[in-house]
Amino acid sequence: MAENKDPGDPLSIALFSEMFMADQLARARLAKALPKGMELSHFSVLNHLARANAERTPAQLARAFHVTRGAMTNTVSKLEWAGYVHVRPDWDDARRKFVSISATGRKAREAAIAAIYPIISEAVEAVGPERVRNALPVIREIRRRFDEEATQDEGTSSRS
Missing domain, CATH: 1.20.5 (Single alpha-helices involved in coiled-coils or other helix-helix interfaces)
Known part of the structure; x- marks a missing residue:
């Protein structure tokens, strides 16, 4: 009977186990603190657009977040419905669209930051x-x- 040995490097496994668990716990905690109706994916896209201060195509956003175009289209649709982003056609290529953050989206992002800031700053302070x-x-x-x-x-x- 073959011996069942773990071939992994204990340091690597420990590092990534901690990173994955920290990610899972942080996401759960921050998701609860976000303003009603806002998901982490929504905040992430709003934050990205606000920091870039430029339009992005849904394909560019999908690449930036390493998600499918369909997933990003779904997120952008929800953000557009909430009034957080503007979606306009590309005047040179009707198949493509551009997404930009709206004034309401900037306010929603600021509210989200205000909601999560105490959690993340407390964690940094504790460490x-x-x-x-x-x-x-x-x-x-x-x-x-x-x-x-x-x-x-x-x-x-x-x-x-």
């Missing part, structure tokens, strides 16, 4: 701002590696 500052470059590098791999995978799958 210690210096420790968080020291951890950021490591977490950022891990994110960049996965982002690069996802971008490469998208390029490969679109040519298949």
Whole structure:
């Protein structure tokens, strides 16, 4: 009978176990704090559009969030229905649309930030701002590696 050994690197497994659990717990906690009717995906798109301060196509948003175009179209439709974004046709290519954040969307984003800020600032304060500052470059590098791999995978799958 073969011995059932875990082939994984304990450090890697511990790191990603903690990251996944922290992500799950943070998402659950922040989702409860968001203004009524706002989902994390809605806040994420509004935050992205506000920070970019530019229009994006649904395809660009889907790539940025590593979701399908259908999922992003659904999110954008809900945001448009709520009055948080404006969707306009591309005057040069009728098949394409552009999405921008509305004034109401900016207010909704600000309300969401006000609702989640105490939770995230309390977590940073509890851990210690210096420790968080020291951890950021490591977490950022891990994110960049996965982002690069996802971008490469998208390029490969679109040519298949």
